[in-house]
Amino acid sequence: MALTKPSTPSIFKKKSTTSLSPMASAASYLSALSQADARAREQMNGSPTSTPALSISSSVTSSSEDTVLHEEDDNRDGLALPARPPTSEQVFTTVHTEFGHCANEKFRMTSQHTRGEPVPGHVDQDPPYYILLSTYISYLILIVLGHIRDFLGKRFRASSYHHLMPRDGYAPLNSDFDSFYTRRLKTRMDECFSQPVTGVAGRTIVLLDRMSPDYNHTQLFTGTRTRALNISSYNYLGFAQARGGCADAVEESIKRYGVSTCGSRLEGGSSDLHTISEALVAKFVGMEDALISSMGFATNSTFIPALVGKGCLVISDELNHASIRFGVRISGASVRMFKHNDMKALESLLREVISQGQPKTHRPWKKILVIVEGLYSMEGTLVNLPAIIELKKKYKFYLFVDEAHSVGAMGPHGRGVADYFGINPRKIDVLMGTFTKSFGAAGGYIAGSKTLIDRLRVHGHSGPYAEAMTPPVLIQVVASMASIMGVKPPQPHASSGGLRLTHAPPPVEEEYHHPGPAPHSALPLWLALPQELSLGTEGATRLRRLAFNSRYLHNGLIKLGFITYGHPASPIVPLLLFNPGKMCMFHRMMKDRQTPIIVVVVAYPATPLVTSRVRFCVSAAHTKEDIDTILQACDEVGDVLDLKHGIPRSERWTIDEISSRAVELAGMMK
Amino acid sequence: MADTINLTTTTTSSTLEPVFSFLAQALTTLETTFYKLPGSAVIQRYVKSSHQNDPGRTILELILVVFAIRTLLQSRTRADRTGSHFIQFNKKEIDELVDEWAPEPLGAPLTPSEQYDLHALPIVAGQNGVKPKLVSTGKTAVNLASLNFAGLAGNEYIKERAVETLRKYGLGSCGPPGFYGTLDVHMDLERDIADFLGTEASILYSQGFSTVSSVIPAFCKRGDIIVADRGVNFAIQKGIQISRSTVRWYDHNDLESLEAVLQSIEKDRKKRRGPLTRRFIITEGIFERDGAMVDLPKIIELKYKYKYRLLLDESYSFGAVGRTGRGLTEIYNVPASKVDMLIGSCAIGLCAGGGFCAGSNIVVDHQRINGPSFVFSAAMPALLAVSASEGINIFRSTPSIFETLQENVRAARAILDKVEYLTIPSHPASPLIHIQIKPAYSPAASTSNALSSPSSSSSVGTPAPLSPPPSTAGSLHPVSAAMLTPTKHTRDHHEKLLLHPEVIEAEERLLQEIVDECLSQNVMVTKAKRLRGQENVEARPGLKLAISAGLTRKEIEKAVGVVKAVCVKVLGRRK
Numbered sequence A: 001m002a003l004t005k006p007s008t009p010s011i012f013k014k015k016s017t018t019s020l021s022p023m024a025s026a027a028s029y030l031s032a033l034s035q036a037d038a039r040a041r042e043q044m045n046g047s048p049t050s051t052p053a054l055s056i057s058s059s060v061t062s063s064s065e066d067t068v069l070h071e072e073d074d075n076r077d078g079l080a081l082p083a084r085p086p087t088s089e090q091v092f093t094t095v096h097t098e099f100g101h102c103a104n105e106k107f108r109m110t111s112q113h114t115r116g117e118p119v120p121g122h123v124d125q126d127p128p129y130y131i132l133l134s135t136y137i138s139y140l141i142l143i144v145l146g147h148i149r150d151f152l153g154k155r156f157r158a159s160s161y162h163h164l165m166p167r168d169g170y171a172p173l174n175s176d177f178d179s180f181y182t183r184r185l186k187t188r189m190d191e192c193f194s195q196p197v198t199g200v201a202g203r204t205i206v207l208l209d210r211m212s213p214d215y216n217h218t219q220l221f222t223g224t225r226t227r228a229l230n231i232s233s234y235n236y237l238g239f240a241q242a243r244g245g246c247a248d249a250v251e252e253s254i255k256r257y258g259v260s261t262c263g264s265r266l267e268g269g270s271s272d273l274h275t276i277s278e279a280l281v282a283k284f285v286g287m288e289d290a291l292i293s294s295m296g297f298a299t300n301s302t303f304i305p306a307l308v309g310k311g312c313l314v315i316s317d318e319l320n321h322a323s324i325r326f327g328v329r330i331s332g333a334s335v336r337m338f339k340h341n342d343m344k345a346l347e348s349l350l351r352e353v354i355s356q357g358q359p360k361t362h363r364p365w366k367k368i369l370v371i372v373e374g375l376y377s378m379e380g381t382l383v384n385l386p387a388i389i390e391l392k393k394k395y396k397f398y399l400f401v402d403e404a405h406s407v408g409a410m411g412p413h414g415r416g417v418a419d420y421f422g423i424n425p426r427k428i429d430v431l432m433g434t435f436t437k438s439f440g441a442a443g444g445y446i447a448g449s450k451t452l453i454d455r456l457r458v459h460g461h462s463g464p465y466a467e468a469m470t471p472p473v474l475i476q477v478v479a480s481m482a483s484i485m486g487v488k489p490p491q492p493h494a495s496s497g498g499l500r501l502t503h504a505p506p507p508v509e510e511e512y513h514h515p516g517p518a519p520h521s522a523l524p525l526w527l528a529l530p531q532e533l534s535l536g537t538e539g540a541t542r543l544r545r546l547a548f549n550s551r552y553l554h555n556g557l558i559k560l561g562f563i564t565y566g567h568p569a570s571p572i573v574p575l576l577l578f579n580p581g582k583m584c585m586f587h588r589m590m591k592d593r594q595t596p597i598i599v600v601v602v603a604y605p606a607t608p609l610v611t612s613r614v615r616f617c618v619s620a621a622h623t624k625e626d627i628d629t630i631l632q633a634c635d636e637v638g639d640v641l642d643l644k645h646g647i648p649r650s651e652r653w654t655i656d657e658i659s660s661r662a663v664e665l666a667g668m669m670k
Numbered sequence B: 001m002a003d004t005i006n007l008t009t010t011t012t013s014s015t016l017e018p019v020f021s022f023l024a025q026a027l028t029t030l031e032t033t034f035y036k037l038p039g040s041a042v043i044q045r046y047v048k049s050s051h052q053n054d055p056g057r058t059i060l061e062l063i064l065v066v067f068a069i070r071t072l073l074q075s076r077t078r079a080d081r082t083g084s085h086f087i088q089f090n091k092k093e094i095d096e097l098v099d100e101w102a103p104e105p106l107g108a109p110l111t112p113s114e115q116y117d118l119h120a121l122p123i124v125a126g127q128n129g130v131k132p133k134l135v136s137t138g139k140t141a142v143n144l145a146s147l148n149f150a151g152l153a154g155n156e157y158i159k160e161r162a163v164e165t166l167r168k169y170g171l172g173s174c175g176p177p178g179f180y181g182t183l184d185v186h187m188d189l190e191r192d193i194a195d196f197l198g199t200e201a202s203i204l205y206s207q208g209f210s211t212v213s214s215v216i217p218a219f220c221k222r223g224d225i226i227v228a229d230r231g232v233n234f235a236i237q238k239g240i241q242i243s244r245s246t247v248r249w250y251d252h253n254d255l256e257s258l259e260a261v262l263q264s265i266e267k268d269r270k271k272r273r274g275p276l277t278r279r280f281i282i283t284e285g286i287f288e289r290d291g292a293m294v295d296l297p298k299i300i301e302l303k304y305k306y307k308y309r310l311l312l313d314e315s316y317s318f319g320a321v322g323r324t325g326r327g328l329t330e331i332y333n334v335p336a337s338k339v340d341m342l343i344g345s346c347a348i349g350l351c352a353g354g355g356f357c358a359g360s361n362i363v364v365d366h367q368r369i370n371g372p373s374f375v376f377s378a379a380m381p382a383l384l385a386v387s388a389s390e391g392i393n394i395f396r397s398t399p400s401i402f403e404t405l406q407e408n409v410r411a412a413r414a415i416l417d418k419v420e421y422l423t424i425p426s427h428p429a430s431p432l433i434h435i436q437i438k439p440a441y442s443p444a445a446s447t448s449n450a451l452s453s454p455s456s457s458s459s460v461g462t463p464a465p466l467s468p469p470p471s472t473a474g475s476l477h478p479v480s481a482a483m484l485t486p487t488k489h490t491r492d493h494h495e496k497l498l499l500h501p502e503v504i505e506a507e508e509r510l511l512q513e514i515v516d517e518c519l520s521q522n523v524m525v526t527k528a529k530r531l532r533g534q535e536n537v538e539a540r541p542g543l544k545l546a547i548s549a550g551l552t553r554k555e556i557e558k559a560v561g562v563v564k565a566v567c568v569k570v571l572g573r574r575k
């Protein structure tokens, strides 16, 4: 794991006001002032000292026109302004509430697998027995109580059970048996789910406060709003922004293209933007060709049936996403599942299915497609790609990797798991991913050989029938991807510095060579990205900030004594709660803090019954101080709720120790 | 955890004996302590009496507990080694089999004609709308292909609002609706749709196509009965397939056939006296496949008569027909609340993105937990939701759009209906107009001798026959329908012939020629693209015209005139 090189360019740039969006005059004046001040000092003694700026902040934070949500600029929650005011030479181009200001180059890392090091599988760490027992008992009580309430309710309050009972010859839409879990367990903690929000799902998010007067049957809005630290959105690279180069590009695209292309790709809904973005996506993920679909879920559910059908076998990880299961079920192929990320189980299953052939007839399978995810959204486990590639050589199956969560978020260049492991992506047959997560957009892609993708264009369900992706979304994808890749300027000979790699060598068998920045011609001609995007510096910083934040939070939680799952480099960090009653409490206690923090709690059926958990989704938009805040909150809440069952007390660190040794901690292997 | 338990279950039951004795002992101690508790006598009496009243219930609860324990213990990865078909191999044999096995290629290359069609697709440079510029020609064309019925594409006000929204919300929602993906603008749009249609509530999906295939499995489970039109669109077919419900098909847009099916189900049910199951009628407002329109009042009557719930897919009629674009319920003046699940597309009807299902609160709330593509997919971008809301506002404030649209449709039909070579299965008011080659002018007519030899006609497996369009309604009568509506053998044969793969291919080529020729005269039209071999019932090849209110009557007449002339030229040449 490479620690940070302090010389890497960062997201804030020095002394350039050209691309700043128009600021409130006072703020721009102040920042200009501080710049002038800094310049003067620089000339005087050569070495700039970092002094706090004159104003509260020289950044865009203080321009109140930036977001709707800045009524409360008093920073009581500690979210609106950075903990440490920026120094005079720092000019941030992002809104702090969307994308946190973090100038410290130490808080950066590279997301990369060390060759030869074993890939951690999925380890379930069991809590003490009393926790397990009380968890089972909790469920038992909930179930028993629920049944008693149903039993009595049906007799004494029949009107509220109307919709669950057969009536006038209609069977209920939702039988009381089927909906038992929802009514009797989920309703109790509805306050943790479907919380409406407003504004950008960035570093912070604004909640529309609500309350329920009747035990969660209805939710009423109180009319107030709360800004909370957002560790829940799939905003890995922090591209959920209403300001900045990407948003500017999207605005331009709306003006030029409108909001829709009116139709499906094969029936009059194709635009030149589709062609451009598909080529760019293919380049980004390192495949020959790619196609784009307007919804991530539909990418799986409509294209998997075009890959396999009757007589084919799909081998699927048991924790694969619902969209994959949907697609596989529609395809008519047979399905077998293997234990989550367990390569031994996969191999023995492969040996069995290949030797047995199709059920009953024992005819050989036409094709076998192994479907895995790059990064699992509930566990945070990283697929053991090197092992699968080895198996693939021997067993000749086709490999489909769903990179919904890993593309952008993993790897030194953000290209996903293949990049993380340094494996040539062409060794994978089909790469699928979504733009909803790292790119702050929507929809998904599927990439592979040109022949295959062309086939999917014509034979996939989406081609003729599903609406094409809309122009603003396409441009968000293009702009965010280009800013990760960097763009080669039009004249190739006018190169300066080592930033621009010349043409990459053709893909070699074992070692993967990163192809380098995108050619200028790969973007729409009208698209003028600001320099920090086109140089790829901002993208690089995002990747490195995410890598640091992920490892820091993960290792910090472990050092505090919590049980976590997943790969330490994963931006998804699940923290185990076990007891269902603790989910609601955890959620509420985090939200009711002085700096409100919103979290996602998940339970059965999304997870096994006992392993209820809270899932943190770290973002590049978080600052190190944000992670500190979260760790501090977890520390306190964890004590109250008795959640620390990981490492023994003697090995734990205090929160202060964690905070001050953050860089060291993040660099530690698990 | 689960593994260890699984292990114990698979070992012989003898090891379980001490467990049982322990359990029995534990139970008795539990019982005695229970009796010691104050008030336990009341509970005991209560359980006993309820057991007397309803012993079935006690059993049910017991089964439930057992079932719960079983699902808990069952490992999902257990290999299916117990089946009688399992053959034991040793390691070497397996290695050999592994070495021998050679898979088929993952994706076969496209055929030359598929490839041609793919490359011939018109690609719009810049904004799409009624007169887009095309990449291939560099010229503007009149657009009769893209779905822009109300002409909202490129609306400046909507664009302005979209930019405003972008500056407040950013682009992506970065989360599913359950986990901080629900924005206020989503709730606003849901309310706008429900108010506009007159239903209690509505729910948004982030893609129009995935809406119905998610709504169906949210409600229809194994054992439920679905009665569906044979000509429903592909998304519905997939939704039905994944629901695993029992399906009965009725003939396309033939409500007599529907009633016959309903009656036969009713008879079956009476005979079998099975439990009451959920029953659904699923059909479309304007059919994607041919532009036919369903007789909504009649369907509603049948639904009430036989106690079914109605799922109506208005993807192609919402924002397309009705005085203010509300769709079929408006045309027929039926309250939308009588349709249990009304599905529409914001992508098609409102030129934004996503789809919706409108209905009662119960119907909508149920989907918020059970609709697969609602629960497991990110919420739609805020700016698309706002664009859709603005679209509805425009419908409300300028209903004249739909007068213009109807005028344009009439103008187009006036021209097309007169063309000798064509049949038009679409409803006269439908802005989605399908054009097919009249059977007499189809390549089938000339190849009929070649193909009708016994050997080749028997080899036709998949395609189902198609009845010659009766004066008004539907146009497909699949094979099994023959039992319900006996057709003459000769006619049957003729229908089969029209859907012979070679005939389809020949017609597709003719139509592609028409498309290319129109394009060269700057009129953009498209073939109805199909997933041949994957559909429920093969459709006849055709062109799919989408009439827009954004064009003037003159422009429509001119453009449709071009289509007509090209059709006459291409099809007439064959005679």
Ligand SMILES: Cc1ncc(COP(=O)(O)O)c(C=O)c1O
Pocket: A295, A296, A297, A298, A300, A321, A323, A373, A377, A402, A404, A405, A434, A435, A436, A442, A443, A444, B376, B377, B378
């Ligand atoms: C593995 C995986 N695939 C697909 C999807 C669906 O993506 P989208 O939200 O863009 O529809 C998700 C999203 O949750 C996912 O986790």
